[in-house]
Amino acid sequence: MSDVAATVAPPLPTAAEKLRFFSLWVLAAVALLLLPQIFGSGSSLTTFSLIGISIIFSLSYNILLGQTGMLSFGHAVYYGLGGFLVIHAINIIGANKLPVPLPIVPLIGGITGLLFAVLLGWVSTQRSGTAFAMISLGVAELIASSALILRTFFGGEAGVSANRTKLLKLFGWNFGPQIQIYYLVAAWTLIAVIAMYALTRTPLGRMCNAVRDNPERVQFVGYNPHTVRYLAFCFAGFFAGIAGALAAINFEIANSAYLGAAQSGTVLFATYIGGIGFFIGPIVGAIFVTFLSLGLSDLTQVWQLYFGLIFIAVVLFAPGGITGLFMMHRPLLKAGTLLRVLPSYLVALVPTLAMLAGLVLAVETIVHYTVNPGDDSHIKAFGVGFDAASPSVWAMSLVLLIGGFLAARRTWVWVGHAWNDATSLAREKGVAT
C-alpha cells in the first residue's frame, strides 16, 4: 500500500472493529436462539416466524427501492411463485420419499424467484422510474390473474396445500411443532440478512447505489445501468423467493393472495416505513408492520385505514422512515445536546395524542354509521368502549381533534426551535449534522 492510500483513503477497520462487527452477528444469532426461552407461547413463535419472513422479504425489496432506485409494485410475484413451487416441491418430495430434508427446501423457492426474475426482469429493468414501476405492476397483475385461471398449478381460490412433516427427518425433527419452524425461519433469516448485507459491500452493490443516484453518469464510467438493474432485480427475486418459501412452509399452503397486489403493497409499506435509506430500515419496518398488522386487527376493524394513515404520515413527515427519525438524532447524541430536544417532544406529545384520539373517535363513529348502522351503538375500539350515538362523544371528538391540532401546532413550532438550537450547538461542538 502506497503512502497516498495510507493517508488519504478512509481507514480500514481495525481488528477490534472487525471483532465488534463479527460479535454483533453472533449476538444476533444468540438472541434468535434464546428468544423462544423468553416468549415461548405458540402465538409469539408464530409472530416471530412471520417477522423473520417479512424481514427477508422487505430487505429483498429494498435491494430494488433503496439501493438501486427501482419502485416495484409487483415484488410479491417472486415471493408467491417461490411459495407455490415450494408447496408443490414438498408434495413431490413427500410422495416420492426423496432424500430432501425441509431446511434446504427454501432454496427451491429462492431459485424459483431467481429464475422468474431472470425471465421477467430483462425487459422491465431496461428503464427505471415510471416505466419500471408500470411494467412491474403489469407483470404482477398478469401473474396474479393467471393464478386464478391456471387451477391445476395454483389451485384456484383455495390454493394448494402440503404437509411439511412428511419429509426426511433431520436430527429427529419433523418440523411439525411451531418451535421447529421458528428455528428454521430464524436460521434462514440470519443467513439471508448476512448475505444481503454483504451484497451491499461489493462492487455490484456500490454500482447499484450509483445507478440509483445517476444512471446517466454510470454509463460514462464504463457500466451498463441496465445490467446493474437487472442483476439487482435477480438478487431481489432470489431472496423474495426464499421469503415466500418460508411463508408457504409456515402456513403449509400457498394461495393467490401470495402473489397479489396487497402483498406487493405490504412489502412496499414495511420497507418504506422502516426507512429505505438504511440497511437496517426494512428490518425495523418488517418488525413494526408485522406487530402493527397483528395488533391493530384485534383492536379495530378498520385497521387498514390506520395503516394507510401511518404510511401517509411517514411519506409526508419522515421520508427517512422510522430508522431515519432515529438516525437524525445521532449527531445530537454524539454532541450531548439530545436533552435539549427531548422535553419539547414530551410537551408536543400531549396535544398530538389528544388530536389523534379525536381522530380515532371520529373515524370509529363514522365507520359505525357507514358500515354497520343497524348495530348497537355502544362500540369498542382500541379497547375503549363508547357510545357512537351520543352527541357528547361527537363533541368530544371535535374538541380533541380541533383543539388538539391548534395546541399541537404551537408545540411543533417549539420542537422546531429546540431542534435548531440543539443542532447548531452540536455543529459548534464540531459534530457534523
Place this chain on the structure above:
Amino acid sequence: MSAAIELNAIKKNFGDIAILRDINLSVAQGERHALIGPNGAGKSTTFNLISGYMAPTSGSVKLRGEEISGLPPYQINRRGLSRSFQVTNVFANMSVWENLRCAVLWSTGQRYAFWKNIDNLPQVRERTAKILANINLTARRDVPAGLLTYAEQRALEIGITVAGGANVILLDEPTAGMSHAETERAVALIRRLTEGRTLLIVEHDMSVVFGLADRISVLVYGQIIASGTPQEIRGNPKVKEAYLGEEAA
C-alpha cells in the same frame, strides 16, 4: 499513428433541423485540443456524438482508428474515452470517496462482481486515493457529493472523468460559473490530470483556451470553420469575423 479522435463528415439532425452540418475534426494523440464557438454552434452535440450519448445521423467517429459511432456510452468508455458534463453530473447521495471509487471500478476489472468485498481491493483503494489527493478534496472525502460547494463539485466531476484512466478525455466547459481564482486552480488541475493524455475541451473562457490548448478548432453553425494552433486561430480572418471579432468588440 492514428488520431486519438477523428470525425469524418459528421451530420446530426434533430427532426428537420441540422445541428451539425459537416464536421471534420482530427485530434492527435497526446494533444490538448480546444473546441470553441458561439452558443448553439453544436459543441455539446459534438461531445454527445463522440461519447456515445447520441448517434450521428451520418458520418463516422473513430477512436484511435476504431469506428465507435453508434456504440453505447459504456462501450466507448471501456475503449478509453471519458467525458465530463457541462452541468455537474455526480452521484449526489454518495460520498466523494464513493463517487471516485465507482469511477475506478470498471477500469480495474471489477465488472459486476458480487463476490468481492469492495473494501478489500487494494488496487481500487490505491487509485481512488490518488485521484482524491489529486483533485484536492481529501478533507471532503466523506461528504455526500450533493453537499459540496459548486467549485468542489466541478473538481469532483473532473476527478470522476479521469479516474478510470481513460486516454482520451473530453471536458465540457469545466470552468463555467467559476470565479477567477477558482478558474486558475481548475486549469492547473486539468493540466496536471491530463498530462500524457489526449484532451478535447469545450470552453468559453478565452484565457483558458489560449493558455491550455495546443490546437484549437472553431465551430460555427454546425461546421468547423478553422483548425490550427492558437497563433493561427488568432490571425484567421474568418474566425475573427465569425467569433473572436465579436467577442473583442
